[in-house]
Amino acid sequence: MAKPTCVVIGVGPGNGAAFARKFNCEGYQVALLARSQSFLDKLQTELDDAQSYICDVTKPDQISDVFSRIQGEMGPIDTLIYNAGSGHSCTIENLDIYEFESDWRINSLGCAFSSQLVATEMIKRSKGNIIIVGATASLRGGANFTSFASAKAAQRSLAQSMARYLWPKGIHVAYLIIDGPVGKNHGLDGRARDDQAFLKPSDIADSAFFLTTQAKSAWTFELDLRPHVEKW
Amino acid sequence: MAKPTCVVIGVGPGNGAAFARKFNCEGYQVALLARSQSFLDKLQTELDDAQSYICDVTKPDQISDVFSRIQGEMGPIDTLIYNAGSGHSCTIENLDIYEFESDWRINSLGCAFSSQLVATEMIKRSKGNIIIVGATASLRGGANFTSFASAKAAQRSLAQSMARYLWPKGIHVAYLIIDGPVGKNHGLDGRARDDQAFLKPSDIADSAFFLTTQAKSAWTFELDLRPHVEKW
Amino acid sequence: MAKPTCVVIGVGPGNGAAFARKFNCEGYQVALLARSQSFLDKLQTELDDAQSYICDVTKPDQISDVFSRIQGEMGPIDTLIYNAGSGHSCTIENLDIYEFESDWRINSLGCAFSSQLVATEMIKRSKGNIIIVGATASLRGGANFTSFASAKAAQRSLAQSMARYLWPKGIHVAYLIIDGPVGKNHGLDGRARDDQAFLKPSDIADSAFFLTTQAKSAWTFELDLRPHVEKW
């Protein structure tokens, strides 16, 4: 029987790689999407049944094209993880309007468009998972995160609207609030530095995977994740 | 002594006109901004010391140009009211990606850019008010408001970031949650239809004006407004 | 014509006195309630048409008795301000279960019972205002505010339930979030110390009074108030 397919958008050495490893380890074939090739190549060789795709999520045409290729090469998509999410730190005074737009395109427009593409197919099959990776800034507009926070708030609202529409159709949309710094210095072995102040990507991935196993009678929309020593 | 100046962005016969009337009545000269001329002309003749400006808030160049003209013709801006805020109703399934972008440009990008312009001047004078008009959708992503709600959530987060940065500099940023339907059939006399299920624009404007009178020791960021019979 | 009546529960030299002064100044006769007599006597002599009543809000019998006396001596109650709200700072580890109960009785039980008494009368007249004074802790359970925050969260939920039930009957229930330290060293003249980090009670009172003037088409439930330099 064919393996289920997981698409991870925004694959770098942190959360993106951890999502790919976890779902691959749980029996999924994995499509790895990022803007540049180098890390994808390394990760692909580490995993079973993984394919790499170059994709700039701010460009709907690229997303359409890549999703067509994925569905042709790997079959229908069972789980989409939207992990693309960079953003600029700035105040309203030094905000650059082009960065403001870019942050929104990455976090919100790309998420809307790729979710729409997979949702259309998932609706036909009455199943699927869409997991979107948010941040503290999704809930709070800090003085120094004017651009990033606004983009993340737009994304969270989008995820809510999607959940309210897609849950009754059998598609589980969920939103992760990553409320703390994520460990950055990870080798390809997935090991995080031993610092209790940082979230480990592999631990985040465990919770993301758990959400895809919840029974329909008790689905979760929003899951906050933070280190046990984090101030919040 | 020169009258203080209030700029209302998004002037139609509903809330926009009511804000203009209220601040004019309280001694402000008023700059009226909208995309089309017809209503502005009528309203301008009704008010003392009002000027009309055509402006498409999705175009930063137009905003820059108009604000330069306002400052030249009316002096420094004391109060900005950002009332531009249309949006599309849609689910994730029938969302049009160009409307999604357009909604964000009107509600969030235009708000960021025009606020930045006035904030830069207000910071120099250590005073000013920026009032942004939100909606129920600012707080809740409904299944049928995918596009509008995401744009409004982005706007609310933006307003929060602005408040956290600008309040300590003496600039009062506030956000109105208009949580109900606003009466639509208003003549130039400002009378709303006598229906208790609708917010009257003149009542909304009273609360907006009140915020500009609060003393610095006790400022409000967010104010919810709804008809007394509204379900919430 | 008889003056309208405002009852202020929890009258000390800070917010309580400021509410009493503001409403008195705006034409109300005022009933002043506190657990001890000394400050009430001083304040009463300063105001026109004020009466003092000793009342422990943790004791429903006392509340019933005092409200009967107020209605007999001053007529029906137009505005109730519930400002009783002390609380203990503690963690779960050093929480005292009797203080936990006492905090809840002052902030929540007393509020429920006194609101019920006045609401019953207000419903008959289809008008009235009930303003309840909350705090940062109403929204956030901090590690060191286990007891106070739980009591305040209970109070805020109570205020919401009351608003949803009483608004359609013409009674305006509103909740103030006092999100910062309130100036303490106020003389009877109402002057606060000149420190921009503190809320001035007279400024809080201005916003409370404003809420009672809102038109029914655009009522506010929750109003946050904080110094312009406060971190939030």
Place this chain on the structure above:
Amino acid sequence: MAKPTCVVIGVGPGNGAAFARKFNCEGYQVALLARSQSFLDKLQTELDDAQSYICDVTKPDQISDVFSRIQGEMGPIDTLIYNAGSGHSCTIENLDIYEFESDWRINSLGCAFSSQLVATEMIKRSKGNIIIVGATASLRGGANFTSFASAKAAQRSLAQSMARYLWPKGIHVAYLIIDGPVGKNHGLDGRARDDQAFLKPSDIADSAFFLTTQAKSAWTFELDLRPHVEKW
């Protein structure tokens, strides 16, 4: 090696039984607490290594006594699940002040006191889980849930304060928002009626158990759970 111990407070045929079954199935010995004996006896015979204890959570003395017995008979407590949570439906107009107090005692006071007892021991061992079962009403004060919602809001704030204090000490406090109707007609076999509008207790228990398996770098405080067809 001794089995870990899970204490379930508030054991009836719904969620309480499901928590007990799940943790028992996962290798825990289970202490079953309820106000009456009858259901406890049936459930105890069904489980391996379960003990029943009669306990009225509104009475701190009973809680102290029972926890001493549990620790004597079963050893230190690894996981506490606080599932006691009944409440009255009422408006502010027909609220009974004694029911208001009773609801608070069950949902908030009992939770604070039993959590304090176990936390004191857990702190010594730098580990443990405290999972508290909330409801839609924890977040929203509906017009007809004046008493229940206020008690649940108090409980949620308490859980937050506990989490902020106990997480850094290695104790995972989490709060479940059960946002929908729970299936009631369950036999001892744990089968829920086949109705997609209801949460199945066994599905709720799966998510509760998952929380106890999260790694310390990425803990969740609040988890919403609702049927996929629920309106929210």
